[in-house]
Amino acid sequence: MTIAPDRAAPAGPSRAFVVGNLLACSFFWGCSFLFIKLMAGDVSPWAIAAGRGLLGASTLALFVAARGGSPLPRRHEIGHWLVLGTTNGWLPNVLVAYALIQLASGPAAMIQAAGPLVTALFAHFLFAEEHLGRRRLGGILVGMAGVAILIGPRLVEGGGTALSVLAMVGVMLSYAVGNLYTRAVPAKAGDPIRLALGQQIVSGSGALLLTLAFSGWAALSALKPHWQAMLALGVLSTAIPMTIFMRLIRAAGPTRAAMTGYLVPAVATVMGVLVLGETLELRQIIGGCIILVGVFLVTTAPAGGRAG
Secondary structure, eight states: OOBOOOTTOOOOOOHHHHHHHHHHHHHHHHHHHHHHHHHBTTBOHHHHHHHHHHHHHHHHHHHHHHTTOOOSOOGGGHHHHHHHHIIIIIHHHHHHHHHTTTSOHHHHHHHHTTHHHHHHHHHHHHBGGGOOOHHHHHHHHHHHHHHHHHHHHHHHHOHHHHHHHHHHHHHHHHHHHHHHHHHHSOGGGOOHHHHHHHHHHHHHHHHHHHHHHHTOHHHHHTTGGGHHHHHHHHIIIIIHHHHHHHHHHHHHOHHHHTTHHHHHHHHHHHHHHHHHOOOOOHHHHHHHHHHHHHHHHHHTSOGGGSOO
């Protein structure tokens, strides 16, 4: 079923608004791979996801309270918070923390970069203004070829690395579902700040319960030596970019907002090389560049696909 745009929707956002928000969001999100990598191996994925969500929720709750609002959910918001807290929260946070135990930051971010391609494909069927033209469809095919080059050999090899690759594919799909759902949230429940707040409350709470169930309190104590990285991950790379992204996706739609996938891998790769001394294989560079070309074609095509 196709979802028509809201009748009372305002004029589209300016290019400066879209570009500025994309750059800010991508930088903060790209740094998250570095902060997680600094803890990976020492802290369980459950605990990293719990700390990230709870710190993000606390930061946003303080912001909402400072504006005179209540951080508690309203009845009509609960369902949306639960869905987004899972698809954009604890589930991908756990998976990416697990994947980065074995994968380098750059390849992991490149796999996640295919998310906009999946988002655009499903948005074609869900939103009237997001129909695919030839250029967008071609971009999806190009991007998927890049994904095959990037992850194919790892899956054939099998073992722990293959599971890490599959975890990042799960991250990509989970974020795509969350992005599409965010676009479909009714206007009365679609305040970007409150959506981001609810998402992080559910994300942090869900991951905390999983941590206690599978690893116990000892897993949380492992965060103490890494408090600086955890604080940066929760505030700088979760609360701030999630708020920016919610605002962007509500104003510009899921396909254009998903262009963060075009920029995040570049930030993650640069940080991994400069700070962690990571290196990339030629195959990974080629596959990543092909993915980004596909994302560029999809996200810069004219809206509605009529000219593409």
